[in-house]
Amino acid sequence: MLYINCPHCGMRSQNEFSYGGDASVKRPELNKEVSDQEWDNFVYNRKSLRGKHLELWQHISGCRQWIKVERDTATHEIFRTFKADEEVA
Amino acid sequence: MTQAFRIENEGLINRDKKLSFKFNGKTYFGYEGDTLASALLANGVHLVGRSFKYHRPRGFFGAGVDEPYAVVQLYRNGETEPNIKATEQELFEGLEAKSVNCWPSVNFDIGAINNFLKIFLPAGFYYKTFMWPKSFWYRIYEPFIRKAAGLGVASTKHDNERYEHKYEYCDLLIAGSGPSGLAGAYAAAKNGAKVILAEDKPRFGGSLLTSDVNIGNQSGKDWADSIVAELKTMPNVIVKNRSQIFGYYDHNMLVMSEKVSDHLPSTKKYHPNKRLWYIRAKEVLISSGSIERPIVFGNNDTPGVMLSSAAKEYLKVYGVLVGRKPLVFTNNDSGYETAIEFKKHGVDPIVLDSRKNPESEIIDEAKNLGINIKNSYVVVAAQGYKKVKSADIASISEDKKQLGKIENIQCDCICVSGFWTPTIHLASQSGNKTKFKEEIDAFVPGQSKQNEITLGAANGVFSLEETLKTSFTAGSKLSKKITENDNEIAIPNVVEKKSSQHDKFWCVPLPNGKNYKRFLDFQNDVAVSDVEIALREGYRSIEHVKRYTTLGMATDQGKTSNLNGLQLVSEIENKVVPAVGHTTFRPPYTPISIGAIVGREVGKHSKPTRKSPMHSWHEKNNAVFVDAGVWLRPRYYKRGNENLFEGSKREAKNVRTNVGVCDVTTLGKIDIKGPDAAELLNRVYTNAWLKLPVGKARYGVMLREDGIVMDDGTTTRISENHYHMTTTTAQAANVLSHLEYYLQLVWPELNVNVVSTTEQWAGAAIAGPKSRDLLQKLFPNSDVSNEGLPFMGYMEGDLFGVKARIYRISFSGELAYEVNVESDYGNFMWEKIIELGEEFNIQPYGTEALSTLRIEMGHVAGSELDGRTIPFDNALEGLVSKKKDFIGKRSLQRSAFIAEDRQRIVGVIPLDKQTSIPEGSHLVKDDKAPLPNPKLGHISASCWSVEYDNPFSLAILKDGKNMIGQKLFAMSPLKNKVIPVEIVSSHYVDPKGERVRS
Numbered sequence A: 001m002l003y004i005n006c007p008h009c010g011m012r013s014q015n016e017f018s019y020g021g022d023a024s025v026k027r028p029e030l031n032k033e034v035s036d037q038e039w040d041n042f043v044y045n046r047k048s049l050r051g052k053h054l055e056l057w058q059h060i061s062g063c064r065q066w067i068k069v070e071r072d073t074a075t076h077e078i079f080r081t082f083k084a085d086e087e088v089a
Numbered sequence B: 001m002t003q004a005f006r007i008e009n010e011g012l013i014n015r016d017k018k019l020s021f022k023f024n025g026k027t028y029f030g031y032e033g034d035t036l037a038s039a040l041l042a043n044g045v046h047l048v049g050r051s052f053k054y055h056r057p058r059g060f061f062g063a064g065v066d067e068p069y070a071v072v073q074l075y076r077n078g079e080t081e082p083n084i085k086a087t088e089q090e091l092f093e094g095l096e097a098k099s100v101n102c103w104p105s106v107n108f109d110i111g112a113i114n115n116f117l118k119i120f121l122p123a124g125f126y127y128k129t130f131m132w133p134k135s136f137w138y139r140i141y142e143p144f145i146r147k148a149a150g151l152g153v154a155s156t157k158h159d160n161e162r163y164e165h166k167y168e169y170c171d172l173l174i175a176g177s178g179p180s181g182l183a184g185a186y187a188a189a190k191n192g193a194k195v196i197l198a199e200d201k202p203r204f205g206g207s208l209l210t211s212d213v214n215i216g217n218q219s220g221k222d223w224a225d226s227i228v229a230e231l232k233t234m235p236n237v238i239v240k241n242r243s244q245i246f247g248y249y250d251h252n253m254l255v256m257s258e259k260v261s262d263h264l265p266s267t268k269k270y271h272p273n274k275r276l277w278y279i280r281a282k283e284v285l286i287s288s289g290s291i292e293r294p295i296v297f298g299n300n301d302t303p304g305v306m307l308s309s310a311a312k313e314y315l316k317v318y319g320v321l322v323g324r325k326p327l328v329f330t331n332n333d334s335g336y337e338t339a340i341e342f343k344k345h346g347v348d349p350i351v352l353d354s355r356k357n358p359e360s361e362i363i364d365e366a367k368n369l370g371i372n373i374k375n376s377y378v379v380v381a382a383q384g385y386k387k388v389k390s391a392d393i394a395s396i397s398e399d400k401k402q403l404g405k406i407e408n409i410q411c412d413c414i415c416v417s418g419f420w421t422p423t424i425h426l427a428s429q430s431g432n433k434t435k436f437k438e439e440i441d442a443f444v445p446g447q448s449k450q451n452e453i454t455l456g457a458a459n460g461v462f463s464l465e466e467t468l469k470t471s472f473t474a475g476s477k478l479s480k481k482i483t484e485n486d487n488e489i490a491i492p493n494v495v496e497k498k499s500s501q502h503d504k505f506w507c508v509p510l511p512n513g514k515n516y517k518r519f520l521d522f523q524n525d526v527a528v529s530d531v532e533i534a535l536r537e538g539y540r541s542i543e544h545v546k547r548y549t550t551l552g553m554a555t556d557q558g559k560t561s562n563l564n565g566l567q568l569v570s571e572i573e574n575k576v577v578p579a580v581g582h583t584t585f586r587p588p589y590t591p592i593s594i595g596a597i598v599g600r601e602v603g604k605h606s607k608p609t610r611k612s613p614m615h616s617w618h619e620k621n622n623a624v625f626v627d628a629g630v631w632l633r634p635r636y637y638k639r640g641n642e643n644l645f646e647g648s649k650r651e652a653k654n655v656r657t658n659v660g661v662c663d664v665t666t667l668g669k670i671d672i673k674g675p676d677a678a679e680l681l682n683r684v685y686t687n688a689w690l691k692l693p694v695g696k697a698r699y700g701v702m703l704r705e706d707g708i709v710m711d712d713g714t715t716t717r718i719s720e721n722h723y724h725m726t727t728t729t730a731q732a733a734n735v736l737s738h739l740e741y742y743l744q745l746v747w748p749e750l751n752v753n754v755v756s757t758t759e760q761w762a763g764a765a766i767a768g769p770k771s772r773d774l775l776q777k778l779f780p781n782s783d784v785s786n787e788g789l790p791f792m793g794y795m796e797g798d799l800f801g802v803k804a805r806i807y808r809i810s811f812s813g814e815l816a817y818e819v820n821v822e823s824d825y826g827n828f829m830w831e832k833i834i835e836l837g838e839e840f841n842i843q844p845y846g847t848e849a850l851s852t853l854r855i856e857m858g859h860v861a862g863s864e865l866d867g868r869t870i871p872f873d874n875a876l877e878g879l880v881s882k883k884k885d886f887i888g889k890r891s892l893q894r895s896a897f898i899a900e901d902r903q904r905i906v907g908v909i910p911l912d913k914q915t916s917i918p919e920g921s922h923l924v925k926d927d928k929a930p931l932p933n934p935k936l937g938h939i940s941a942s943c944w945s946v947e948y949d950n951p952f953s954l955a956i957l958k959d960g961k962n963m964i965g966q967k968l969f970a971m972s973p974l975k976n977k978v979i980p981v982e983i984v985s986s987h988y989v990d991p992k993g994e995r996v997r998s
């Protein structure tokens, strides 16, 4: 079970969180023309990386904040965590 | 019967407490502190079971967790548990156990004919034989395998024992209380670290319980006792025996199973049977020791052949002689330690040492005691069927290829020592890259991935002095990092006998003309010849060899067989062992009770049960409950002998003619506040929300980004910047997360806050033509006329001193209202409604009547919004705004979603107007068409229409728009029904929606 550093609450066990997928996906702006390809990329197409992955988790049984977690998908090592509005350098 | 093999003045058992127990129906006696194994051996019982495949007689091989043979069916306090290791099960008064794997009895076993007829089942036998023909599997092969080869039998009764889960955090977790674990724990505890010391056996001390050593002028055991006693007094230390750490998971999470009650005749009141600990440790010290390796020789599975360390443990810990004419077969000095203990207790052992001329302090002691030692000698084969009677022995050449003349000598047990295998399971589970250590012919931990360190014998270090030194140092260092204390610990003097180099010899060659079975894996009956077959048939990867031969796959997980298996593969393949590599170690290290894994989450506790504030009223009024997600909701209120069908029909009818009240507390409720609340709703719902006035409710549908309907519900504008959203019971949590996702990540610029208020409000739906009259009685000071509170209107009211929210919304299709009060007043509200509703013939109604009412109105619910439908499918396209953008809108342009023959909701009536259509039935054109019959749609919900008094169903049907009036068939192979049906509009009752506005 992973041990995730919630930027709001501190170290908490994985079972307090729910997974939210790739954090690098950006929703196309509202009221903007979007091509089929662009929309498919947003809704469906994911890379399923092996290695360092920036992903979303929600601390549902804690502060209910969505956070970004930089995790290695192969080793489960967690490098850094960020608040939802924090820029990832 | 007396305990003929028990000796005086030795062992750690309590001779003041005699215990009686039964094995295979016969009564025996043992002492408190015995295991079932030691007590049986004390009584001279060596035959305890039959092997898995060949049903060969099985005795005891080890004395602990590594035991491959002595697996029994245990009976305790009216319950039974299969596959218990007799070497781990502590004796208690009244214990009963039976052999597994033998029928009709352990002494006469029908399956063993396999063995006598020599139709040995070679490697891959199951795969090759039972594959064809397929139809034979269920009728013949599977029952045969089950009966002939099964292990123990699981109880089919409810398990009345209780199991607990516990979460713990510590600085240093120590697995194993041998010298290394004790030293590490002591040093770390002295530095103030929070330490958990776990020992799987009942007694602490590990090898110190049986070895002849001195630490700080005390015996090893006394030193261990004093350290444990001191650790137990320290508030920063948790010391646990009978506790096996069996899994090492990510981020230093380890799981431990504590046997709280297995050693007692019955579990004490309020105590669990087992407790599963989830431990998050900053650092882990693995001091799990090592397990002695067997040497492979002919018939080495005969009862009476056992590990020399086990023989020593039975003697030193339990005061039990495993034989009176022992033969010790060794390739290292450990065998001599066992021989010396025998000799000290008046038994004359013979030692066969495969080495030519070994010299050491230990061997000198054995010689001084006058022990008969034969160098360059091996056991070729054990003789005897149910018990060792003699051994064929021979000298062996220096290259270990040639055997000398075979002699037969009398013996009643053969104690084998093939050197030691470090227990690296936990380290390997943690991701440690293990490495092969030539000097000990075994794998040891290498590069750590997590915060763990392995010390002592588990790390391939067999010198006590070095083990203590490194462990004290590690304990100090690891704890200093965390607590920043640096309390010096004086490392005690150690007196131990030096040993000499072991012999890399592990398998005795077959003598000419003999074809003895030489077993590698004793529980799964995998012999040298099986591995040879696997390699001959082309299996190369050790993982494949394991699965093909089942080597190391039984309940002991190959604790004694792994390395010899690798030796064999490497020898045949002409590779070195590290190149062959070992199979992956996976948790659990040893079998764990399913009960312990499940914990308290059984039956009704498997998930929380949520009840509305009116629950006890429902109970008192004969409600029959149904699970709705985690909620318990009344399905109907039973009157007299009514069944569900009759009761729900009565309730639904009463709503259509008078007035009914339904508990709708379970609906999800979300409070939405902020200046941008309307904008959020406008983006989340498919319809327009910017112009909803204060005091009005609106029905809305929300989509996922892929265009599929996520949920529906009404949202009411309470005040300028304040909205009250309702969701379906099932989707409440998902909708909240959904809103939070968009507010926190996608549109953080929106100034809105959302919070769940599901449990803050109790809700009652009052529905039926007389509902307004009742509402007026409930709120005499409010204007609830059609003008004062029109359809989709909202007002606040005073319910006899309780503040209430009144929404004029309807799910039943009747004139209806929903009243909400704070949860604590829920029951008050409910009782008032019933009391004042009496003159209008009010009846409470449950979810079944609620379904009936919504189905015949064509209102969609969870069975239509099933994660596969878009607004059009549910006839909700009128709610999809063409002007504004919203979540999921772009996906609605997908070609499948705009296809001309897109599926759509329809009504379905059986032609005979009698036969109810099972939910899930498929709609087909031709009921006689060959399978697979093309499916046009499916029945999503069915009811008995109280308006028309005939069955009515909703269906999602391909090209549903153009199918009205068509005749189809509803087929349910599950219910064995074929029903001719007609397709009608989904709005079966009041299609114009006049009633809700009346």
Ligand SMILES: [Zn+2]
Pocket: A006, A007, A008, A009, A010, A059, A062, A063, A064, A065
């Ligand atoms: Zn948090």
